[in-house]
Amino acid sequence: MERAGRAGGAASTRHHPCDSSSTRRSSSSSSRSLFLSERGHRIMSYTGILQDGFSMYSANKFDEARNPEGIINLGTSENKLSVDLMATRLGQPDMYHVDPVTLCYGDWRGHAFLKKEMARFLTDYCKAPRPLDSENVVVVNGCGSLFTALSAVLCDPGDGILIPTPYYGIIDEDIRHYSGVRTVHVPLSGVPSEDETHPFQLTVPKLETALEAAKKEGMRIRAVILINPNNPLGDIYPADALLSYLEFAKRHELHVIMDEIYMLTIFIKGPKFTSVLSFDRLPDPDRTHVMWSLSKDFAASGLRVGVLYTENRDVIRALGKVAYVHGVPGPLQYSVSQILRDREWIDRVFLPTNHERLRKAHRYMTDRLRAMGVPYLERASGLYVWADFRQFLQSDTFVAEKDMWIALIKSKVLISPGQAFYCPEPGWVRLVFAESMTRLKLGMDRLESALPKLKLLTNSAQTSKGDQPNASSALPSDSLEDLIGLLRKQIHSSDWLEQNKAEHFAKSNPEVYESFQQLLKK
Structure with a gap:
């Protein structure tokens, strides 16, 4: 499933991720270490989206028994589906012959x-x-x-x-x-x-x-x-x-x-x-x-x-x-x-089993994405899907992309935004499916729960665009109260309410209206 990009190219307010503080920043730019060289300070200060995301995940990892509210990691390209096959093979007796030459x-x-x-x-x-x-x-x-x-x-x-x-x-x-x-x-x-x-x-x-x-x-x-x-x-x-x-x-x-x-x-x-x-x-x-x-x-x-x-x-x-x-x-x-x-094991055990597991997980993720109305590139390789999340950005910028990424982490699911890969267009993300089915399902459930809130905020931002040039961007929250609070801020001191009576809003934004109705019922 592929979808062409937006007509007209990039918005003039975009900043390339190479130049964005969201991609590369100094954690201590105002103070220099007394112990490091210029190069050492640069290396110490270097950080980015992939490292930040993995650090947040590592500090709050999901565990079925010990931390069920922890973060599900769909952002790191690692094959968790077939580690059992490798662990079993590496545990066989022929793996542990120590020749003295290998110790020298x-x-x-x-x-x-x-x-x-x-x-x-x-x-x-x-x-x-x-x-x-x-x-x-x-x-x-x-x-x-x-x-x-x-x-x-x-x-x-x-x-x-x-x-x-x-x-x-x-x-x-x-x-x-x-x-x-x-x-x-x-x-x-x-x-x-x-x-x-x-x-x-x-x-x-x-x-x-x-x-x-x-x-x-x-x-x-x-x-x-x-x-x-x-x-x-x-x-x-x-x-x-x-x-x-x-x-x-x-x-x-x-x-x-x-x-x-x-x-x-x-x-x-x-x-x-x-x-x-x-x-x-x-x-x-x-x-x-x-x-x-x-x-x-x-x-x-x-x-x-x-x-x-x-x-x-x-x-x-x-x-x-x-x-x-x-x-x-x-x-x-x-x-x-x-x-x-061991070609017998590679060709008859590992590769066919691994490929079958990857096919099943890929099919599950892409079926869920289609059901959510999320376009993606249909590809046959890798451990991930490259998906188009532009409909969930409050603006066509990498700042908005990072806001979306943070909002999803708050919803306890980690993905990798396009700026982590220096994508020239904001809104694309990489989703890793090579995870156990239990965790993959829960991760997609959390994603599906978070996306309507993002879509609601995106449509609200587009509706009120130009009315509040100094309004600050707010991140989506897990709570309905916070969501309503955000809408109240947008309504205050503007003609938003007059332009968006319930009947008009339901006709012009049927999907968002339905999502909001579902939230009200929770």
């Missing part, structure tokens, strides 16, 4: 036994045309560390990396904190143009435009990051489109960092995933680097194992110099190699 210093890029198994795994599941070379494999403790290390060896401080928006916003922290590298956005619109087939479509002209704009500002662009399958959209790049992006990068001598972390999390038959490692010939193999991890595809975000495959020997040598601070414990490398070697 080794190759910081990964033990040879794991790199060989990883090369075989990527050869098979990425459908490489020929066996991949284990000497081109680098193993570190997660893809976040890979982004950090790659940005350090490919870029200098102040350099830029192109990345289409929306995208997983934590990448900014990965490349900025240590390396001082900046992301340069390629904005994608929820309104497809005449020659585009779907919302938020990436095209080469958009890449060219962003690159030229950065050059005019005097910035040196060193690379482009592509996430396939995409987070948060769930898009899967067609092979011809993917090849065109690689050819664009070659023309401009840009490195391509391919994040394929969701490559096995495609749970609906139809869309075909194409890994860049499946191409018989890459346009620029020395500048093409592919990363993958067990975190998403194997429901194991706590293992912290990420892998890079690159044919560039200089990049491999440079990464080897910094990999010792990103190393994976030797005994864990052995366990991971055992997992990757």
Whole structure:
């Protein structure tokens, strides 16, 4: 289910989330620490929507027995549906053979036994045309560390990396904190143009435009990051489109960092995933680097194992110099190699069971969204749904989007707003469905209960727009008393009441009127 964006584009009062205090702010901007460097102070002060949301959730987690009024987390992209499968497999006796060599210093890029198994795994599941070379494999403790290390060896401080928006916003922290590298956005619109087939479509002209704009500002662009399958959209790049992006990068001598972390999390038959490692010939193999991890595809975000495959020997040598601070414990490398070697379990137990569970949860969430009248992008990959919540914003701004996000947290359900992914248009959200059915159902129940209140406030704000230019925005509350109090504030000292007698309001806003009537009955 897809819905075109609003006509007319962005409102003039919008602020891009990159520049919004709601996305990045200093927690102690007025006072400097006596103990930290400038960089240390910047790192300490850095925060954002995803971190703030997870902190609020962590302080008040839902628990069926101990905290039933706690927050349900539909905001963090983590596969809670199949952790039992991984826990059971990791508990088998063959996981716990401790070779003395794994307790000693080794190759910081990964033990040879794991790199060989990883090369075989990527050869098979990425459908490489020929066996991949284990000497081109680098193993570190997660893809976040890979982004950090790659940005350090490919870029200098102040350099830029192109990345289409929306995208997983934590990448900014990965490349900025240590390396001082900046992301340069390629904005994608929820309104497809005449020659585009779907919302938020990436095209080469958009890449060219962003690159030229950065050059005019005097910035040196060193690379482009592509996430396939995409987070948060769930898009899967067609092979011809993917090849065109690689050819664009070659023309401009840009490195391509391919994040394929969701490559096995495609749970609906139809869309075909194409890994860049499946191409018989890459346009620029020395500048093409592919990363993958067990975190998403194997429901194991706590293992912290990420892998890079690159044919560039200089990049491999440079990464080897910094990999010792990103190393994976030797005994864990052995366990991971055992997992990757067990194709019987992967192909006949884990993947089919995981995909079936994801299909069921995805179907449940999207059925509920349709029933609520919430548009979303129908996609076949990932752990989440990219949904259009613009109808619940009091204004077409990122401030209103954050207000909505806070209101939902007050209703004890955490989602991730679009500004966390640098979406250029306010009102889009990411909802994670890879949760137990009990918690998913309760989370959607809470969402369904909160949305009519948001819609009521949105319609009231639109009705009174212009009547009270100095009126302050109020957040929705769980109580009917607070909701009525807000309406009274809007009515006071204005002609709102004359324009909105009950009969007129019921005719012009039937859905809102019905919602309000239901609230009165509670």
